[in-house]
Amino acid sequence: MTISRIEPFILHVPVTGSSISDSTHTLSHWGVVGCRIHTREGLVGTGFTGTHADIAGDRLIARCIATSLTELLIGEDERDVTRLWQKVARHPPLQWIGRAGIAHLALGAVDVALWDLKAQAAGLPLWKLLGGATSERLTAYNTDIGWLSLSDEALVSGARRAVEEEGFRGIKVKVGSADIGRDIDRLAAVRRAVGDRVTIATDANGRWDLPTCLRFTRAARDLDLLWFEEPLWYDDVEGHVRLAAQGGVPVALGEQLYTAEAFFDFIRRGAMHYVQPDVARLAGITEYIRVAEAAHAARLPVVAHAGDMGQVHVHLSFWHPATSSFEYIPWIRSCFEEPVTVTNGDVVRPEQPGAGTAIRPEAFDTHAKSLD
Numbered sequence: 001m002t003i004s005r006i007e008p009f010i011l012h013v014p015v016t017g018s019s020i021s022d023s024t025h026t027l028s029h030w031g032v033v034g035c036r037i038h039t040r041e042g043l044v045g046t047g048f049t050g051t052h053a054d055i056a057g058d059r060l061i062a063r064c065i066a067t068s069l070t071e072l073l074i075g076e077d078e079r080d081v082t083r084l085w086q087k088v089a090r091h092p093p094l095q096w097i098g099r100a101g102i103a104h105l106a107l108g109a110v111d112v113a114l115w116d117l118k119a120q121a122a123g124l125p126l127w128k129l130l131g132g133a134t135s136e137r138l139t140a141y142n143t144d145i146g147w148l149s150l151s152d153e154a155l156v157s158g159a160r161r162a163v164e165e166e167g168f169r170g171i172k173v174k175v176g177s178a179d180i181g182r183d184i185d186r187l188a189a190v191r192r193a194v195g196d197r198v199t200i201a202t203d204a205n206g207r208w209d210l211p212t213c214l215r216f217t218r219a220a221r222d223l224d225l226l227w228f229e230e231p232l233w234y235d236d237v238e239g240h241v242r243l244a245a246q247g248g249v250p251v252a253l254g255e256q257l258y259t260a261e262a263f264f265d266f267i268r269r270g271a272m273h274y275v276q277p278d279v280a281r282l283a284g285i286t287e288y289i290r291v292a293e294a295a296h297a298a299r300l301p302v303v304a305h306a307g308d309m310g311q312v313h314v315h316l317s318f319w320h321p322a323t324s325s326f327e328y329i330p331w332i333r334s335c336f337e338e339p340v341t342v343t344n345g346d347v348v349r350p351e352q353p354g355a356g357t358a359i360r361p362e363a364f365d366t367h368a369k370s371l372d
């Protein structure tokens with residue numbers, strides 16, 4: 001029960017089509033940046049964070065794992081997930097440079113790998129190890145049909161296909177254009193195409209200011225939007241409080257929050273209605289659990305953000321009672337031994353031991369990038 005080696009990696013995996021855009025980002029590949037933790041007893045745990053495949057940034061994360069974190073972890077008992085999380089997160093020199101950002105993402109990858117080891121050692125899928133599945137069914141919603149870079153025609157036909165051919169009962173459409181009228185017209189066209197029973201969420205990726213958000217929610221009042229995700233700048237708690245209180249469309253956020261404390265602040269101040277933690281932004285599963293418990297205590301639904309593309313979140317979502325639905329983006333499915341799968345709008349519950357992070361050797365052959 002001893003950590004003997006930590007092996008960082010970087011994979012860059014193509015997105016659907018040549019590139020996608022939301023209001024703030026355009027990307028052609030998803031970055032899977034993490035490590036494989038080897039134990040003296042021969043087990044290998046895998047964990048990773050998710051990036052926009054910027055190689056310079058990915059190498060910084062990988063190097064943080066290879067240097068700062070490795071020297072803290074070699075020789076330690078891999079079963080001590082909580083103690084090791086505290087040891088790394090509160091290591092004074094590392095804390096000084098990164099209670100969020102690169103150091104936090106690096107710890108997240110390590111923490112996921114340690115939980116993967118724990119589940120493998122128990123011979124259980126992570127959701128079973130944590131306490132079993134609290135939901136029989138987990139409904140997925142499809143984000144990969146709603147990009148701002150899609151033409152109006154492609155947006156509507158993709159939404160219709162997701163519903164009519166793939167059985168999705170939920171979709172998400174990006175907004176955040178300079179002209180909110182364009183966004184409203186696109187949402188109205190999608191609503192007409194999919195009908196009233198399909199849930200439509202919308203996501204501005206932090207682009208707008210409060211007056212624009214208020215105008216948008218007034219203009220969208222007849223569209224029955226499930227939630228308005230990241231309407232404002234990620235750290236603007238007061239703006240989200242005022243938008244949420246206005247009572248238009250429920251507010252969702254979390255993919256850009258690095259710490260449980262940031263979530264506690266938004267939850268305590270009534271700044272969000274849907275809580276969207278992400279093991280790939282937080283420092284892994286250990287911190288995700290703290291956020292999910294805080295959301296549950298506040299009786300707010302949890303819908304994990306797909307920074308891990310759902311591979312780990314599928315376990316956490318089946319397990320945690322606060323879960324309400326699941327974000328589906330299929331970009332990196334081909335990399336995994338047990339890829340996240342949605343059948344007729346429902347997520348298939350994983351059964352293999354581990355945290356869902358076991359990467360196929362072929363994925364390294366095809367997508368690995370050098371660490372320096």
Ligand SMILES: O=C(NO)[C@H](O)[C@H](O)[C@H](O)CO
Pocket residue numbers: 022025026027143203205255305306307
């Ligand atoms: O906001 C999201 N999901 O809710 C997506 O993760 C982002 O759009 C992608 O990372 C591209 O920036």
Ligand SMILES: [Mg+2]
Pocket residue numbers: 203205229230255
């Ligand atoms: Mg989002």
